[in-house]
Amino acid sequence: MLARNETIIKWLLYAAAALVCFVIQGTILQRITIWGIIPFVYPAVAAIPATYEGTVPGTAFAVGVGVACDLLLPASSPCFYTLVFPLVGLCAALLSESVCRAGFLCSLLSTAAAFCITGLAHALVLWAGSKAAWGAAASVAGRELCLTLPFALPMTVLFRAVYRRAHRND
Numbered sequence: 118m119l120a121r122n123e124t125i126i127k128w129l130l131y132a133a134a135a136l137v138c139f140v141i142q143g144t145i146l147q148r149i150t151i152w153g154i155i156p157f158v159y160p161a162v163a164a165i166p167a168t169y170e171g172t173v174p175g176t177a178f179a180v181g182v183g184v185a186c187d188l189l190l191p192a193s194s195p196c197f198y199t200l201v202f203p204l205v206g207l208c209a210a211l212l213s214e215s216v217c218r219a220g221f222l223c224s225l226l227s228t229a230a231a232f233c234i235t236g237l238a239h240a241l242v243l244w245a246g247s248k249a250a251w252g253a254a255a256s257v258a259g260r261e262l263c264l265t266l267p268f269a270l271p272m273t274v275l276f277r278a279v280y281r282r283a284h285r286n287d
Contacts, residue, residue: 127283128178131166134275135182138162139189146268154257156264158272159186159198160205160231161224165272167206168213168223169280179206194242201238205231219280224273225266232262 138158146156163182167175183202187195209227213219217226236258243250 123283127279130279130283131178131276132181134279135162135166135185137275138272139185143189149264151264152260154260154264156268157261158265158268159190160202160235161228161265161269161272163202163205164209164227164231165224165269165276166279167209168219168227169276170210171214172207172210175210176203176206179203179209182206197238197242201235205234208234220277221270221273224269228266228269229262232258232265 139162142156142158146158149155159182163179166178169175170178179202180199183198183200186198186202190198205227208230209223212227212230213223217223236254239258240250240254243254
């Protein structure tokens with residue numbers, strides 16, 4: 118169990134690591150376009166820390182990432198990421214607890230699950246607006262996933278370093 122100050126420092130380190138990912142997304146990845154899509158690291162930022170921290174803390178961190186995304190990104194529906202990313206965090210934490218240990222493979226699986234959940238949510242929003250949804254959302258989510266998976270590996274290294282730093286006395 119971490120002391121109160123250690124807990125605050127841990128979550129500040131996670132927030133700083135997420136901020137690094139956000140800055141890289143906004144400054145570098147926004148300028149890369151392949152297949153008409155840019156790499157989109159935000160779902161991975163919500164998922165990967167949850168694989169290390171567990172269900173409740175991972176889901177809470179994913180809520181924070183969702184709020185930040187809703188504030189940063191123009192969206193057609195308000196609070197979209199705030200509502201979707203907690204499911205991403207919960208799913209990622211459950212994957213790491215029941216399917217595979219937190220690490221590179223778990224990060225890849227949780228990132229894939231994050232894109233599936235986000236793509237499904239986008240499809241539901243489009244479908245609710247009476248627009249063609251399922252094929253378009255699946256296509257975009259699949260292409261985004263393919264472009265983002267290589268970035269999940271360095272993000273795993275980053276978030277694992279934060280986890281090890283915060284839990285070195287456990």
